[in-house]
Amino acid sequence: DAGVTQSPTHLIKTRGQQVTLRCSPKSGHDTVSWYQQALGQGPQFIFQYYEEEERQRGNFPDRFSGHQFPNYSSELNVNALLLGDSALYLCASSPTASGYAEQYFGPGTRLTVT
Amino acid sequence: AQSVTQLGSHVSVSEGALVLLRCNYSSSVPPYLFWYVQYPNQGLQLLLKYTSAATLVKGINGFEAEFKKSETSFHLTKPSAHMSDAAEYFCAVSSLPGGGADGLTFGKGTHLIIQP
Numbered sequence: 001d002a003g004v005t006q007s008p009t010h011l012i013k014t015r016g017q018q019v020t021l022r023c024s025p026k027s028g029h030d031t032v033s034w035y036q037q038a039l040g041q042g043p044q045f046i047f048q049y050y051e052e053e054e055r056q057r058g059n060f061p062d063r064f065s066g067h068q069f070p071n072y073s074s075e076l077n078v079n080a081l082l083l084g085d086s087a088l089y090l091c092a093s094s095p096t097a098s099g100y101a102e103q104y105f106g107p108g109t110r111l112t113v114t
Numbered sequence: 115a116q117s118v119t120q121l122g123s124h125v126s127v128s129e130g131a132l133v134l135l136r137c138n139y140s141s142s143v144p145p146y147l148f149w150y151v152q153y154p155n156q157g158l159q160l161l162l163k164y165t166s167a168a169t170l171v172k173g174i175n176g177f178e179a180e181f182k183k184s185e186t187s188f189h190l191t192k193p194s195a196h197m198s199d200a201a202e203y204f205c206a207v208s209s210l211p212g213g214g215a216d217g218l219t220f221g222k223g224t225h226l227i228i229q230p
Contacts, residue, residue: 041223056216102212107155108157
């Protein structure tokens with residue numbers, strides 16, 4: 001059983017550009033959450049998607065947006081990249097949006113903004 | 115609002131010695147608490163979680179943690195360190211048992227170093 005997968009593993013972008021990161025949840029999971037982990041910091045909650053809609057959002061600007069597809073996979077889009085957006089972006093999935101099920105994390109996408 | 119403080123960004127212990135990683139939390143509602151481990155170039159793996167059933171929680175790989183409400187602490191311990199325990203450890207808090215819908219609030223992490 002494949003766990004949570006993310007692509008690409010590494011990405012280098014220039015300030016002002018836009019980026020799209022992808023996540024496929026664990027089989028049987030319908031909820032996807034995204035986290036940003038800056039170097040030397042703990043992960044920070046960006047937002048959660050369930051039934052193709054954003055359910056909850058952390059303290060992140062509108063430059064961060066997402067999408068969930070009918071097969072439950074998800075994308076994270078970041079517009080107008082800043083140097084401070086350089087981080088490891090983690091995707092986590094769970095089988096329900098109720099909050100009672102454990103989240104499973106993917107290996108992350110390392111984004112470097114130059 | 116919830117927050118987590120992990121005392122010590124780096125902890126070094128000898129192989130076979132006791133591991134103690136400290137975590138204090140702040141929460142306006144009854145907390146659900148988690149410890150995750152992150153190995154280099156990997157995602158987070160759940161070690162254990164406190165969901166109000168028992169204050170002493172046993173997890174994978176011989177780790178356990180004790181919830182102390184009076185001290186607002188959830189310290190992680192392991193009686194005997196193994197070289198394979200070297201990793202980054204994160205304490206997290208949530209208002210929900212699975213930590214799902216509202217997202218998890220993480221501490222800054224503690225890097226555990228095992229000396230041979």
